[in-house]
Amino acid sequence: MRVAPFSRALAVILAIVAIFLGGCRSQSPRFYTLTPIQEDQVTAKRKSPAQNAVVGIGPVKLADYLDQSMLITRTSDNQAKKAEFDRWVGSFKDNFINVLADNIGVLLPTQRIYLYPWRVSVPIDYQVAVDIVRCDGRLGDAVWLEARWSLFGGPEKKLLKTNRASISEPVSGADYAALVAAQSRALAQLSHEIVAAIQSAGKN
Secondary structure (H helix, E strand, C coil), X not given: CCCXXXXXXXXXXXXXXXXXXXXXXXXXXXXXXCCCCCHHHCCXXXXXXXXXXXXXXXXXXXXXXXXXXXXXXXXXXXXXXXXXXXXXXXXHHHHHHHHHHHHHHHHCCCCCEEECCCCCCCCCCEEEEEEEEEEXXXXXXXXXXXXXXXXXXXXXXXXXEEEEEEEEEECCCCCXXXXXXXXXXXXXXXXXXXXXXXXXXXXX
């Protein structure tokens, strides 16, 4: 029996729609989160001059392009790309601040970490203000974290140190999981820099 041209066209259209819908179902979003330094990763357990200090983290500002759910990669020095199916599990800014706070608490060490804004009655010993200029990378290549940070001390909020960090960390794989793991290591390096400044200020 001869099939009408309309029937053949309809069958082709339905097949294309089925393939498209099947492809959409297979591309479900993947979610990522930065991870903090674990206590068992801190090899040097020595007494710190700023041990048990009260530390305030913030304000922390992020470059506008980072304030979104999709992961950002660089395809060239002047071109960035948003990942369609690879996203942060929640607010990237909140994740960044919380991991930074956890890292500083582990490295000092202290459990008395407060996030901005804190109550006026909290006796902050050291305040860390951070401006994140860049936090992205290239798949299978490296990630880059650039930040300006300042350390203030005492109730008078005296400026103790200001610095611009420029950190790169190699990416061990070609996928986004490897990219985020490298970003976590870059944030750990930034945390080490800040803690070293706090410890140095604690000696004075």
